[in-house]
Amino acid sequence: MGKSRRQFLRDVAAAVAAATIVRPRAGRAAEPPAPMPPAGAPVPTIIATWDYGLELVTAAQKALLSKRDLLDALEMGVNVVEDDPNVLSVGYGGLPNEDGIVQLDAAIMDGRTHRAGSVAALERIKNPISVARKVMERTDHVLLVGAGANAFAKKLGFVEQELLTAKSREAWQKAKASFWKKSPGERHDTVCCIGMDERGDLATAVSTSGLPWKLAGRVGDSPIIGAGSYVDNEVGAACATGVGELTLRTCASFAIVERMRAGADPSAACTAALNQILKIAPEVRTNPALQLAFIAMNKRGQVGAAVYRKQKKVFRYALARGAQAPALHDVAPLLPS
Numbered sequence: 001m002g003k004s005r006r007q008f009l010r011d012v013a014a015a016v017a018a019a020t021i022v023r024p025r026a027g028r029a030a031e032p033p034a035p036m037p038p039a040g041a042p043v044p045t046i047i048a049t050w051d052y053g054l055e056l057v058t059a060a061q062k063a064l065l066s067k068r069d070l071l072d073a074l075e076m077g078v079n080v081v082e083d084d085p086n087v088l089s090v091g092y093g094g095l096p097n098e099d100g101i102v103q104l105d106a107a108i109m110d111g112r113t114h115r116a117g118s119v120a121a122l123e124r125i126k127n128p129i130s131v132a133r134k135v136m137e138r139t140d141h142v143l144l145v146g147a148g149a150n151a152f153a154k155k156l157g158f159v160e161q162e163l164l165t166a167k168s169r170e171a172w173q174k175a176k177a178s179f180w181k182k183s184p185g186e187r188h189d190t191v192c193c194i195g196m197d198e199r200g201d202l203a204t205a206v207s208t209s210g211l212p213w214k215l216a217g218r219v220g221d222s223p224i225i226g227a228g229s230y231v232d233n234e235v236g237a238a239c240a241t242g243v244g245e246l247t248l249r250t251c252a253s254f255a256i257v258e259r260m261r262a263g264a265d266p267s268a269a270c271t272a273a274l275n276q277i278l279k280i281a282p283e284v285r286t287n288p289a290l291q292l293a294f295i296a297m298n299k300r301g302q303v304g305a306a307v308y309r310k311q312k313k314v315f316r317y318a319l320a321r322g323a324q325a326p327a328l329h330d331v332a333p334l335l336p337s
């Protein structure tokens with residue numbers, strides 16, 4: 001690792017340690033009014049899912065403030081989470097499929113060009129978001145899967161390595177007795193992020209190891225443009241974490257962006273997408289394993305989120321705006337109607 005990369009990671013770690021958590025006011029059933037940007041020129045803003053999103057937005061903010069391109073900033077941010085062996089649902093150390101093999105999904109989309117790149121069921125390469133970006137920039141394709149994605153990555157010099165850590169192997173061995181139709185529990189999620197640069201351009205990036213103990217070859221929502229993420233540079237962007245089959249069945253990220261086009265604010269658009277899922281998949285109300293969350297940002301830089309879950313883990317997103325210190329924001333779960 002080069003000195004500047006080491007310094008970059010040290011700065012990210014120091015900023016993460018100093019970050020605060022913003023909680024919704026007591027008694028609120030939903031997220032308080034979506035954090036608003038200041039009026040006037042666009043302010044660079046990054047939002048990302050979960051607590052580890054803080055590492056991501058901190059790294060991406062640092063990159064944007066040093067005038068790096070928006071896609072570089074999001075890719076660098078996602079790489080930090082992919083490289084972290086303590087994150088058991090993304091990149092290196094992600095939980096494997098039922099055969100004990102880590103298969104990774106990722107997607108990136110550039111609002112400026114409406115181009116996208118993604119990979120699915122990629123093995124032995126710890127930074128699938130970087131391969132997805134190469135698919136977008138070096139080919140006329142959008143999605144590469146399995147062996148083809150691996151061969152493409154190798155041609156571009158990506159290094160293969162074992163992605164199972166002692167921790168993720170142990171979790172797999174413990175769970176091995178009965179995988180199929182077993183609740184995936186709380187041990188899965190996706191790092192996804194939306195960024196806006198100083199010109200007001202938008203992009204998204206998403207990376208995950210998917211559901212643990214999944215059938216080999218199972219692909220979730222994350223690499224599917226319109227399901228796990230979507231951006232329309234004139235309107236806004238959205239992305240998803242949670243059980244991908246539900247998001248896939250509703251093209252949820254596309255639907256959120258279209259709701260924002262019709263005038264909904266980001267939180268309302270995310271909430272409407274969750275309600276749509278509750279309508280088409282009523283089992284979500286009774287099966288605590290079926291949890292989902294969305295984040296969104298509109299063209300003005302206003303952000304919002306919604307979550308439906310019966311499990312204990314609090315859904316948070318990380319937000320970095322301008323040069324302000326990044327913070328984590330708790331999202332109160334949707335109360336089913």
Ligand code: ASP
Nearest residue numbers: 188189190210220242244
């Ligand atoms: N959306 C991911 C998938 O279904 C998993 C998650 O975010 O929990 O693969």
